[in-house]
């Protein structure tokens with residue numbers, strides 16, 4: 001409670017100081033430049049509104065965490081900043097009569113724009129005033145960041161920071177709703193900034209097109225009241241967490257993949273854990289599906305991003321209870337939200353524990369090494385190099401093979417008697433058999449498109465369906481049995497030289513990684529298969545530009 | 551002991567794409583710890599890629615274990631005692647955005 005008394009005392013002093021500032025500004029405005037009158041009014045309003053609105057009894061902050069949950073610190077420096085911010089905003093807003101602004105910091109246009117929030121008993125002019133002088137950083141302008149940015153802009157935050165190093169792609173559009181067809185290829189942060197400007201021109205936007213890095217994270221994050229983690233990869237999530245802990249900035253964190261969403265607030269006072277308390281050791285890449293592989297239902301990140309905006313508005317507005325120490329789960333298929341209780345701070349946490357992460361520590365930390373080489377761009381996996389070059393075809397070579405096989409099977413049959421036609425048909429079937437095209441992508445990808453004649457055997461089912469696949473490839477059952485015996489004895493031969501397969505087997509996947517592993521497995525079983533470097537992506541790039549790329 | 555076992559965050563993909571299981575886990579005198587439940591779950595329910603569920607005696611990094619919707623850190627992790635009717639939820643943390 002001593003803290004609260006101290007704050008009340010400081011607030012009283014600040015109120016006096018700002019009253020003087022208000023008088024001075026108003027005088028200056030009257031004397032010198034009528035255009036700056038709204039700015040003076042804004043400063044006055046900030047002075048009038050802030051101390052009272054930051055009363056902990058009304059904003060729901062627990063006494064011992066009065067201001068750690070409310071990022072707007074009631075100190076002279078930030079009050080000064082806020083009145084400057086409000087002034088800057090006022091300068092761009094329509095100027096209106098000074099007399100109507102005396103009681104709060106909002107212009108006529110602002111009152112009308114935010115009126116439905118001003119009417120809200122649990123929000124009102126005080127919380128709106130704080131939102132209008134707040135700054136929020138959004139890291140990631142994708143499926144989460146898009147709706148978060150739009151709602152925060154609509155709510156009237158003073159400044160939005162937008163961080164993303166990526167550009168807008170067509171496959172983003174179904175969920176990353178701040179972008180538009182006209183802005184395909186543009187930097188995502190710039191595209192989201194354009195959407196923000198179109199929605200609420202009074203919001204100041206800072207874009208960071210280079211993305212968040214260990215060297216720039218603290219410098220950027222320390223300029224904001226609240227950070228939203230809308231990123232899509234492990235290194236960035238640890239980096240944001242550490243920088244927020246080091247700078248004492250609350251962090252609203254969400255994620256969405258498939259039809260599931262997760263949301264929590266870190267670093268918002270109390271005994272809530274930070275990201276590192278929950279996940280001291282980085283999950284392996286295989287333990288976390290990527291949207292680009294597992295897919296994602298568009299509105300699911302939308303829901304989570306909007307909820308992030310809600311939590312950020314609560315934090316900067318000083319209303320309600322932050323969703324800290326709990327994890328909110330959204331299961332879109334079941335149509336269910338649930339909330340689970342998380343552990344408290346881990347005493348030995350490398351970020352928030354005793355002697356934890358400092359500002360300097362963040363810049364020096366090797367996030368790539370910590371996350372086992374995961375990159376901060378959520379790009380496709382690093383291409384595997386399992387097979388020697390002679391066991392691989394380029395897409396163009398594979399296309400030639402396929403063409404040749406198709407030509408073998410094509411015969412002029414119009415003028416042949418029916419019996420001969422049937423014979424021809426049989427020959428064609430056998431001719432077609434001369435080339436087996438194995439497509440080892442997941443069934444969802446196969447269902448979208450595939451090469452003619454491709455047989456779907458998803459890589460994850462290869463082991464289970466091996467006998468069937470070997471039969472298809474013309475490998476003798478004896479060879480397969482021999483292989484089984486060898487496998488049982490623990491001495492699998494490579495089986496490349498004396499093949500028992502009568503077919504040419506080409507394995508194809510999306511990017512040419514699983515296809516190599518499949519070829520390796522088939523060769524162990526005596527089938528001299530080859531794969532296609534770069535898979536369907538290479539096919540689309542080198543052979544058939546009309547083929548859709550997933 | 552009758553329990554509800556649930557998977558979320560993509561972890562269900564390792565368990566036959568089924569999110570909820572009602573199970574009856576053999577145990578002596580109604581005594582069962584989460585430490586005992588983990589290998590049973592792996593051996594009885596896991597369908598795919600066992601290496602993505604457990605590491606040593608515990609779960610892989612990135613997986614949260616909740617007993618009746620409370621973090622297992624609050625009740626002793628591997629030593630947490632389960633009771634008839636408890637719900638054990640395994641959640642894989644998500645990174646996507």
Ligand SMILES: [Zn+2]
Pocket residue numbers: 273274275276277278345346349350351352353
């Ligand atoms: Zn921590």
